Amino acid sequence: MQIIKTIKEMQALSRGFKAKGKTIGFVPTMGALHEGHLSLVRQTKAENDIVVVSIFVNPTQFGPKEDFNKYPRDVEGDLSKLSPIGVDAVFIPGASEIYPNGFSASINIGSIGDILCGASRHGHFNGVATVVAKLFNIVMPDRAYFGQKDFQQTVVIKKLVMELNFDIDVIVCPTVREPDGLAMSSRNSYLNEAERKAAGILYKALKHGEGLILNNVKDASRVKSEIEALIKTEPLAEIEYAEIIDAATLEKIDDIKSIAAISLAVRIGTTRLIDNLVVVLSI
Numbered sequence: 001m002q003i004i005k006t007i008k009e010m011q012a013l014s015r016g017f018k019a020k021g022k023t024i025g026f027v028p029t030m031g032a033l034h035e036g037h038l039s040l041v042r043q044t045k046a047e048n049d050i051v052v053v054s055i056f057v058n059p060t061q062f063g064p065k066e067d068f069n070k071y072p073r074d075v076e077g078d079l080s081k082l083s084p085i086g087v088d089a090v091f092i093p094g095a096s097e098i099y100p101n102g103f104s105a106s107i108n109i110g111s112i113g114d115i116l117c118g119a120s121r122h123g124h125f126n127g128v129a130t131v132v133a134k135l136f137n138i139v140m141p142d143r144a145y146f147g148q149k150d151f152q153q154t155v156v157i158k159k160l161v162m163e164l165n166f167d168i169d170v171i172v173c174p175t176v177r178e179p180d181g182l183a184m185s186s187r188n189s190y191l192n193e194a195e196r197k198a199a200g201i202l203y204k205a206l207k208h209g210e211g212l213i214l215n216n217v218k219d220a221s222r223v224k225s226e227i228e229a230l231i232k233t234e235p236l237a238e239i240e241y242a243e244i245i246d247a248a249t250l251e252k253i254d255d256i257k258s259i260a261a262i263s264l265a266v267r268i269g270t271t272r273l274i275d276n277l278v279v280v281l282s283i
């Protein structure tokens, strides 16, 4: 497993793989890898000749009051998890490699980045789009893999790829969950014991909403209010949003038709957690 720190080396390596006709699968991460990331890496390994993982805690996607400084970092631990899966290269650039002095370019992904999580995390999705575009130009993958847990991010990245004509397939992989349903996330490490227990309310609420929809409740406002009422039974939980949305456009819907997503952002203590379920009705 090669550890690559510079853009030049990474581009040269990828060019070499491409010259040999190899397909490159790419998993961009911010490190602190858990089973959710590793499931993406395993799927990438199964579907491509070459697997590249990046580890970069991207400063431009964190707001000034967010957790950039305390975001968990464990590069040694990450490498020991990636090596047994047969990863070919891990790209670990420093911040000045990605954002050298004077760097000022930025992708504005548009209004899709201002709703749901973007309403409280101003500029977050522009930061994600900018770094992912850079990583795509550096790694030059055929396929890139993202977890469904960050549902809005997957929609933003598909839009980025389509509108800027990246010749890359975006593959969205299922959320990996703890036994009580909590979606795996590097931020789960912020939760103390009581908060960790309380965090199970997100999945309970999603499953309740899914149950209503599958039982033919078409009124999105009823589903939303039942979900909110359930989350409010947990004293440590504070709802940022709970929405029933169109899975393609992320717009709020009134009537649930064939496919909808239930999307949540909830604070448990000071930790902000997100989760979602896509519900497909068979017609």
Ligand code: PAF
Pocket: 028, 029, 030, 056, 058, 061, 128, 131, 132, 150, 153
């Ligand atoms: O999902 C993440 O870990 C990050 O948002 C990503 C895609 C690696 C961009 O920094």
